[in-house]
Amino acid sequence: MPLSLFASADAPPKTDWPYFQKLAELLPEPFFHTSNFLLFFLAVLAVYWTIPRRWQMARIWVLVVASFHFYAAWSAELAFLVTATTLADYLFGRLMDATDRQKVRRAVMVTSIGMNLSILCYFKYRGFFLNELHDLLVAAGRDPGYARLDMKAIALFVPFGISFYTFEAISYAVDVYRRKIKAETSLPRFLLFILFLPHLVSGPIVRAGDFLTQTRRPKRWNWVRVQVGVQLLLMGAFKKMAIADRMAVFCDPIFHEPDRYNTGAVWMAVLAYSIRIYCDFSGYSDMAVGLAHLLGYKLTNNFNMPYLSKNVGEFWRRWHISLSSWLRDYLFIPLGGSRGSNLATCRNLMITMTLGGLWHGAAWSFVLWGVAHGLLLVTHRQFAAFAKTRPALDAALQTTVGTGFRILLTFFSVSLCWVLFQPDLFPNPQKPDLILNGFERALAMYKQMFGLHMGLPLPLHNRSLWYTAGFVLICHLLVTRGAWQWVYDRLPAPVLGAGYAACLCAAMLLAPDSGSSFIYFQF
Amino acid sequence: MTRTVLLQLVRLPALRPAAKPRGSxxxxxxxxxxxxxxxxxxxxxxxxxxxxxxxxxxxYPQLRDPEYGRRAAALRARLAEHPGRPLVLVVGSSRTCMGLSPAAWEAARPGGADPLLFNMGLVGGGPVIELMALRRAYADGFRPDAVVIEFWPPFLREDGAFHEPDRIDHVRLFTGDEPLVRDYFPDPDKTAAQMRHDRFHPLYEARHRLLAQIAPRWQPWDRRMDLAWGGLDGWGWLPGLDEYPAKPDERAKRLAHCEPIYRGQFAGYTVHPLADRALREAVGLARARGAKVTLAYLPESSEFRGWMPPEVERAAQDYLARLRRELNLPLIDARLWVDDGFLVDGFHLSRQGAAEFTRRFGPAVSAALGPAGGRE
The missing domain is CATH 1.20.5 (Single alpha-helices involved in coiled-coils or other helix-helix interfaces)
Known part of the structure; x- marks a missing residue:
């Protein structure tokens, strides 16, 4: 029985159109590691590469149509909505390029950003803000004039990937306004920029400048590139199926009802959750980048061994890189960045991280998660400045032991913050009536963690958790030390091929029952 | 040819580690x-x-169905060790799995050509699963001289949630089980399609069964499959709880857990035609292959018997009497053979209870089969 903390694609909005109903049967889940998606993608790949190279535009149209169908299989209405907003963004871009009058260009950019943010707020934040306002008015003794909204029902109609493509559209409008790029004149290319199926669901958040240039390059079939794509796809599938889903078996039941478990089990669930969230999202990103490679496109690398970061600042340069760089370029720097006083920089960090938290989900728990990371960044900034004035302390921190300690402390801090990273909706299949908001669940977790409580042990023998944690750590170390690349470069092709087969079979064998939903699916 | 040349011929050039990185x-x-x-x-x-x-x-059929496959392998070994002794195959549910310890009979038997008891019970086994075990045994070449079929009224109910084929995971089914699927499953085409799908994705679909054999601790406590076969001995016996005398508090908890389940099972109780058909077919199959057939009613505690309403008891006894009359079947009625303390939850025997029960069961089987050892 799937137990997932996060919304799955189990109940997408139903469409009345028979064509799309049939499509939904053929492609029931928008997840890359399902056999239905792989068959669909193989068909797309076959058509795409069969088209002669000189018909570049036909290839682009194939991808646009395939991407639209991929989205429409989940919800046809929302696929049309995404396409319509993309068309509007295209027109706004053309409008900006059509005039040199700065005021008009600014007005168009603001309209474009306003439209995208309005749609995002309507679908994703409407329920949250209206319910908060409702509670506030009731607490103040006023009649809100409306009933609290059913967040569960609202969540079903949140277009998947809305936060990702909204940010892509905003960055495009800003870049065109800043004249960093020229507005795209080709509609299919622009449609592909937003709708490109590998990054549509959960990123990486691509920049127009990077992607649109690639659409102009003729694509040639290249075995080396295909190999890279398949490797990433396999690696992502292994991370998702064999590690993330397995870790979910450890942590989900405990995150559902922390007060039933003993303190040790809750701490281990937090460790499992840290591993899970990394493997889930980086696995997804690897698959997305791999699929793009198979189509001849290169997407941004989203992760770079984040759990070996020596401080929180470094963690954010290694974790969800496409989002953190977006927040840096389009929020932190426009707010003033670190150019002003220390206080102003700290303020900018707090604003950026709080909004970054809210971007992840419409819940106080996500906001608090953002605030917590903002505080960690501010604290680190102050401590780094303090340590610089104390050479002995600075030197001690640079030693192997000091570095190890910093890595452990960063991992510990980040893991503690993950406890806050909870959505409000909590459909527990065993207890459907038990709906706690994310913040309440996080508090319950902290209570169990920092008190000595008796209760149930881990739902699985803890040895498999330690083996998995050890495996992830060894992989991190091998990659960062360059050993992985060294060995990989020297492995004979047949051994590599056998490795691919073993990796896929191991992923199949280790995949547990629990759902195939991705944590970042709804963001 | 020198050794070096031979080595060069044997060594695959492509498998040699590259002297230079691929990038160059x-x-x-x-x-x-x-x-x-x-x-x-x-x-x-x-x-x-x-x-x-x-x-x-x-x-290695045990990879797909370890419960049956491991027993079949063990049975082959026992037959090789004891040639000439009449084989008595006992099919049934978890009550049989935990209750019949042929090793205890081996230790106590008088000697000579005593029956060779073997426990071929399968957890959750009602008449359909008993038939499946029997069909598989014959298909695998076993020729029992006698077959003992467990009779247990709760598992004769097949309506709604009690439908036995629903308890059979399609992944454990072999190609040879297709006739059983066709005859007893509610939607045979669907199950056959699932079986084909399982064969197309053998690793993925059978992953829980495979992992349960490779690394059982990697499965959640509440989904540990290996409990049904992990402790099997060489005679097909699945040892139950090692608890005698029974701990009163623990036993009371187990009884309290089981009581509502079985009271629910007895509410609206009827003997289902599917169960009747499967039982009759099992008897017919064994007789057609020349084996004597006996029914066995395994021990139950007084508490368990108390959960069974009189009308259910009557319906079950009436059915049993009719079945015995129509098929001319002997019955080993062992319901009252052991003390309640040996029945850890009211209907499963503890390890000590299994030894106690089997020491009486062996002679009873010998007597029921007659001096010739059984073959009809």
């Missing part, structure tokens, strides 16, 4: 290497799946 090779060499790696990967996946399928279907 020519573009064509890199492309050729990439295509070769992908080709080997695809072929590798196909080969691994094909090997897994062959192993599961023929060489």
């Amino acid at each position: 090779a020519s573009v064509f060499a890199r492309r050729r290497g990439a295509a070769a790696a992908l080709l080997v990967g695809v072929v590798g996946v196909l080969v691994i799946h094909a090997v897994a399928l062959i192993l599961m279907e023929s060489a």
Whole structure:
């Protein structure tokens, strides 16, 4: 029985159109590691590469149509909505390029950003803000004039990937306004920029400048590139199926009802959750980048061994890189960045991280998660400045032991913050009536963690958790030390091929029952 | 030829570690290497799946159904150790699995050509699963001289949630089980399609069963499959709880857990035609192969008997009497053979209870089968 903390694609909005109903049967889940998606993608790949190279535009149209169908299989209405907003963004871009009058260009950019943010707020934040306002008015003794909204029902109609493509559209409008790029004149290319199926669901958040240039390059079939794509796809599938889903078996039941478990089990669930969230999202990103490679496109690398970061600042340069760089370029720097006083920089960090938290989900728990990371960044900034004035302390921190300690402390801090990273909706299949908001669940977790409580042990023998944690750590170390690349470069092709087969079979064998939903699916 | 030349012939050039990193090779060499790696990967996946399928279907059936497969392997070994002794195969549910310890009979038997008891029970086994075990045993070449079929009224109910085929995971079904699927499953086409799907994805679909055998601790406590076969001895016996005398508090808890389940099972109780058909077919199958058949009613505690309403008791006894009359079946009625303390939850025997029960069961089987050992 799937137990997932996060919304799955189990109940997408139903469409009345028979064509799309049939499509939904053929492609029931928008997840890359399902056999239905792989068959669909193989068909797309076959058509795409069969088209002669000189018909570049036909290839682009194939991808646009395939991407639209991929989205429409989940919800046809929302696929049309995404396409319509993309068309509007295209027109706004053309409008900006059509005039040199700065005021008009600014007005168009603001309209474009306003439209995208309005749609995002309507679908994703409407329920949250209206319910908060409702509670506030009731607490103040006023009649809100409306009933609290059913967040569960609202969540079903949140277009998947809305936060990702909204940010892509905003960055495009800003870049065109800043004249960093020229507005795209080709509609299919622009449609592909937003709708490109590998990054549509959960990123990486691509920049127009990077992607649109690639659409102009003729694509040639290249075995080396295909190999890279398949490797990433396999690696992502292994991370998702064999590690993330397995870790979910450890942590989900405990995150559902922390007060039933003993303190040790809750701490281990937090460790499992840290591993899970990394493997889930980086696995997804690897698959997305791999699929793009198979189509001849290169997407941004989203992760770079984040759990070996020596401080929180470094963690954010290694974790969800496409989002953190977006927040840096389009929020932190426009707010003033670190150019002003220390206080102003700290303020900018707090604003950026709080909004970054809210971007992840419409819940106080996500906001608090953002605030917590903002505080960690501010604290680190102050401590780094303090340590610089104390050479002995600075030197001690640079030693192997000091570095190890910093890595452990960063991992510990980040893991503690993950406890806050909870959505409000909590459909527990065993207890459907038990709906706690994310913040309440996080508090319950902290209570169990920092008190000595008796209760149930881990739902699985803890040895498999330690083996998995050890495996992830060894992989991190091998990659960062360059050993992985060294060995990989020297492995004979047949051994590599056998490795691919073993990796896929191991992923199949280790995949547990629990759902195939991705944590970042709804963001 | 010198040793070096021989080694060069044997060694595959492509498997030699590359002296230089791949990046320094020519573009064509890199492309050729990439295509070769992908080709080997695809072929590798196909080969691994094909090997897994062959192993599961023929060489190691225990990979697909460890409960049956391990018992079949153990039975082969026992037959080889005890040639000439009449084989008595006992089929039934978890009550049989935990209750019949042929090793205890072996230790106590008088000697000579005593029956060779073997426990072929399967957890959750009602008449359909008993029939499945029996059909598989015959298909695997076993020729029992006698077959003892467990009779237990709760499992004769097949309506709604009690439908026995729903308890049979399609992954554990072999190709040879297809006739059983056709005859007893509610939607045979669907189950057959699932079985085909299982064979197409042998690793993925059977992953829980495989993992339960490779690394049982990697499964959640509440989904540990290996409990049904992990402790099997060489005689097919699945040891139950090692608890005698029973701990009163623990036993009371177990009884309290089971009581509502079985009271629910007895509410609206009827003997289902499907169960009747399967039982009759099992009897017919064994007799057609020349084996004597006996029914056995295994021990139950006074508490368990108390959960059974009089009308259910009457319906079950009436059915049993009719079945025995129509098929001319002997019955070993062992309901009252052991103290309640041996029945840890009211209907499953503890380890000590199994030994106690089997020491009486062996002679009873010998007597029921007669001096010739059983064959009709």
